[in-house]
Amino acid sequence: MTEDGSHxxxxxxxxxxxxxxxxxxxxxxxxxxxxxxxxxxKGGGFGMFASTDVTASxxxxxxxxxxxxxEPLEIAPSHTVHATQAKLFPSNAxxxxxxxxxxxxxxxxxxxxxxxxVEVWRTEFGxxxxxxxxxxxxxxxxxxxxxxx
Amino acid sequence: MSIKALIKxxxxxxxxxxxxxxTAIALLLRPTGPWSxxxxxxxxxxxxxxxxxxxxxxxxxFALSGLVTARIIWDWPIPDNHLYLLAxxxxxxxxxxxxxxxxxxxxxSSRLLIGLVFLxxxxxxxxxxxxxxxxxxxxxxxxxxPRFEDPTLLLGGLTANQLHNNRHYLEPAEGSxxxxxxxxxxxxxxxxxxxxxxxxxALITEGLVAASWLLSFAVWPLNLRHPLLLMFCAGTYxxxxxxGFGWLLLAMGLVSCPPERRVWRAAYIAAWILVLLYxxxxxxxxxxxx
Numbered sequence: 001m002t003e004d005g006s007h008x009x010x011x012x013x014x015x016x017x018x019x020x021x022x023x024x025x026x027x028x029x030x031x032x033x034x035x036x037x038x039x040x041x042k043g044g045g046f047g048m049f050a051s052t053d054v055t056a057s058x059x060x061x062x063x064x065x066x067x068x069x070x071e072p073l074e075i076a077p078s079h080t081v082h083a084t085q086a087k088l089f090p091s092n093a094x095x096x097x098x099x100x101x102x103x104x105x106x107x108x109x110x111x112x113x114x115x116x117x118v119e120v121w122r123t124e125f126g127x128x129x130x131x132x133x134x135x136x137x138x139x140x141x142x143x144x145x146x147x148x149x
Numbered sequence: 150m151s152i153k154a155l156i157k158x159x160x161x162x163x164x165x166x167x168x169x170x171x172t173a174i175a176l177l178l179r180p181t182g183p184w185s186x187x188x189x190x191x192x193x194x195x196x197x198x199x200x201x202x203x204x205x206x207x208x209x210x211f212a213l214s215g216l217v218t219a220r221i222i223w224d225w226p227i228p229d230n231h232l233y234l235l236a237x238x239x240x241x242x243x244x245x246x247x248x249x250x251x252x253x254x255x256x257x258s259s260r261l262l263i264g265l266v267f268l269x270x271x272x273x274x275x276x277x278x279x280x281x282x283x284x285x286x287x288x289x290x291x292x293x294x295p296r297f298e299d300p301t302l303l304l305g306g307l308t309a310n311q312l313h314n315n316r317h318y319l320e321p322a323e324g325s326x327x328x329x330x331x332x333x334x335x336x337x338x339x340x341x342x343x344x345x346x347x348x349x350x351a352l353i354t355e356g357l358v359a360a361s362w363l364l365s366f367a368v369w370p371l372n373l374r375h376p377l378l379l380m381f382c383a384g385t386y387x388x389x390x391x392x393g394f395g396w397l398l399l400a401m402g403l404v405s406c407p408p409e410r411r412v413w414r415a416a417y418i419a420a421w422i423l424v425l426l427y428x429x430x431x432x433x434x435x436x437x438x439x
Contacts, residue, residue, distance in 0.1 A: 014244035015257035018237040019265055025233065026269050030277065040273060042226040044233035046266055047273035049351070049389065050281050052289045081224065089226045123321055125280065125289050130334055132321040 032089070037120075037137050039088045057123040058087040058137070062102060065115040073116075076105060090120040090138035099142040117141040155208040155247065164414055165255050168404040169204050169242065171421055173197035175396040176213070178425075181232060182220035190216050207247040214239035231394035237262055238397055252408075259401040263378065264363035266398075267355045274352050281352075287344045288336070293319055296390045303436055306339030354381050375413050378402045379420050392428035396421060 022044075029045030032038035040047035041054055060083045062073045075083045082098040099116045106113040120137040176194035180187050193213055196203040203209050217236040221228045241262060245255035274281045280289075291301045292315045301307060307315070318332040336344075358381055361374040378398065386395040403417035426432075 011248050011250060011254065012257065014248050015241075015254045015261065017244060018241040018258050019261035021240070022233075022237050022262060022265050026265075030272075034277070038226060040278065042228070042230070044221075044230055045273065046230050046269035047277065048230055049290075050270070050273040050278040050286065052280050052286055056293075081227070084227055085224070125285055125319070127283055127285065130285065130288060130319060132319050134321045 037090050042088050052125055053122060055084065055088060059121045059123075059134075060087045060098075061119040061121065062098075063117040063119070064102070064106065064113055065117075066112045067114065070117070073102065076102075079105070086118065087120050090140070092140070095120075095138070095140040096142065099140070103142070103144060113144055115141060115143045155206065155211065164406060164408055165245075165252055165404050166204070167414070167418070168255075168259075168400040170198060171396065171400040171403070171418075172238065172242070173204070175393055175400070176235075178396075179393040181228075181235075182216065183223055186216050186220050186223070190220075205246060207243045210239045210243035210246060214243060229391070229394075231391060231397060234262070234266060234394070234397055238401060256405045259404045260362050263398060263401050263405075264359055267359035268363065271352065271356045271359055274355070281348070284344050284348050287347045289319065291340070291344065291347075292316060297388065299431070299436075300388050301340070301343075304339065305343050306337040307335065311335045351385070354384075375402060375406065375410075375416070379416055382420050383423055386424045387427050387432070390428070392424050395424040399424065 025044040026046065029038065029043035029047070032043060033040050033045065033047065039053055039055065039058065040051040060075065062075060062083075063070045064073045065071075079098065079101050082094075082101050086094040086098045095118050099118060102116050103113055118140045120139075121134045122137050123132050124135050125132055173194040176190055177198075180191050182190055190213065193203075193209060193216075197209060198204070214236050217232060217239060221232055221236065238259075241255065241258040245251045245258060248254045278286070280286055291297050291305060292312065298312065302309060302312060314332045315334055315336075318334050354377070357373070358377045361371075361377050365371070379402070382395045382399055386392060389395075399417050399421045403414055403421075406413045406417065
């Protein structure tokens with residue numbers, strides 16, 4: 001019964017729409033979590049408090065090739081957000097954005113950079129013993145003069 | 150929807166008005182977003198509380214939904230899930246306020262959102278996660294998440310030293326080789342019981358909440374709907390440090406209360422305040438110090 005006393009069943013689409021949006025986003029999140037290593041805790045799938053695959057259990061390691069050798073590179077504070085995005089969803093786009101930020105910063109300091117490799121790792125815990133082991137989730141290499149691998 | 154309809158306030162919201170105010174208070178207590186979005190959200194939330202016309206105008210809640218969505222997109226995928234629910238809820242408020250039967254639409258959309266949120270939580274725990282049902286999630290979380298340290302010490306039978314050693318044990322060993330004299334994992338019986346209780350208690354409770362809010366073909370879901378949600382919020386947010394999520398669920402649940410059910414509305418408001426106290430009072434630390 002509406003406020004003016006009439007029934008308006010057609011207007012109930014307003015009640016359904018937010019729920020439909022929720023379902024669509026949640027299904028997309030599940031798909032990305034199962035196929036593209038999106039963290040279960042993120043993305044609108046409501047998988048928080050369901051998995052040990054939390055933000056803190058994932059790490060990003062960056063290696064930079066100057067001339068002939070590779071060396072580890074500490075992530076700059078200005079790249080923290082990009083690094084967090086990349087470790088939560090290690091897609092080509094996210095990893096490329098982090099790599100380009102790293103390259104740009106190195107070049108701004110006139111430091112040579114031939115290539116950058118980003119590794120995303122996840123800590124997993126064994127059944128029973130809870131023995132912790134790091135598993136490599138994704139490796140991404142970007143050659144400055146060519147393209148990404 | 151015309152511009153006039155977007156800004157024309159609904160004349161009577163009934164109990165829904167309380168839910169709108171609680172939502173605005175939650176936005177003020179937990180402001181979100183980068184500098185380009187956050188002050189606008191805070192300002193709008195303040196206006197909702199101060200100016201009734203703003204509170205009841207659909208445009209207000211469309212704007213808030215849009216701003217929260219912008220915040221999610223800005224940092225995606227970093228934002229937590231409760232921000233998604235906040236965006237959906239603000240959209241639901243906007244759509245309901247623009248309808249000719251606001252209370253009916255709002256009640257239906259809140260019921261659907263609550264049911265779906267808990268359904269997805271159950272799907273993840275029981276079906277998609279590889280380390281929940283065997284207890285690993287709570288075994289690891291209680292030992293490693295500093296937010297659960299006080300409750301773990303209080304209820305898990307561990308000493309602070311044992312907890313520290315357990316955390317050291319749970320760090321990946323260098324080269325995956327563990328030395329014979331390295332730390333060992335200590336899990337006393339109270340801790341194991343706590344893990345089992347939390348693992349299955351959360352799953353069963355969330356399943357019952359999902360069923361009671363989504364099913365409408367029998368009487369039992371209607372009778373249990375409100376007490377289950379209230380019980381879940383009162384129990385969960387004593388431990389889970391996500392007060393914003395609890396506040397949202399409670400505001401949504403309140404809006405589904407029939408106007409004549411004053412006791413349930415009072416219970417929702419009391420639970421909302423309880424979650425606030427959980428967030429602000431270090432109760433577990435205080436009990437440990439006793």
